[in-house]
Amino acid sequence: MENVLKTYPLYIIIWLLLVMFSFFSISTLNSNLSGTDPIRYVLDLYGTILVLLTMGGFFFFFTGRTVSDSSYWAGLLFMFGSLVFFFSDNFLAHGKYNDTYKHRVTASTNAYFIMITYYAAQFMIGKGAYFVAVHFREA
């Protein structure tokens, strides 16, 4: 991890952008909820894990992209898979708890946003695992 942080300042910039967006996203959602609503805690915890997942994907890409062709593809798929998951879960949360978002995007359209990004994310993470297997089989 230290080497990645030293070698790729871009990694830190991406991390900061994701954290900033997550703070914005979660605070927007919380402003739509009452102070005692237990879903606040679920959203806070979920947002934190979601940032970790996305950074895990970027970390994998920056670590493994030069090791082999297969690890490059695995990294690319994990990175985009986790990033797309980040957006999918944001669509889900805002579609459910953000009144402004609900006025702008219909529930039906949002359901498509959620599911298309969700399936794409799962596919990319699954295929990333496949390329991990190809790499370690060849190694």
Add this chain to the structure above:
Amino acid sequence: MYSPNQKPFFSSTTYIVLDALFVIFSALYLMGDADHMDNFLKYVKAVPVWILVVQLIPLRDIHRHITTIIVGLLFGSVGDMFLLWGDNFICFALGALSFLVGHIFYVTAMVHIAEDLA
């Protein structure tokens, strides 16, 4: 894109068929009324994820964290089912919890595999 027909990998044709099934079942779910999913198509929601699991199960012995990713995928499909069952707080919270646990498995797998690559 696909490796030669070597065990434990499936043949290239099998992967293409499974990927086509993934796309078909995803499209079938999306073709249902996304706003009011009260038709039979809602029951195919988790099938695409199971197809990915089927592709990965034979590869689990190549690296131990492929199993971790399989478990993450399965938690994702459990989350799908909770969100499908009801539009109330309990189902949403249990669905979110399942996705959360799935994400933790993904992060664990990505970080450990990356360490093994480095």
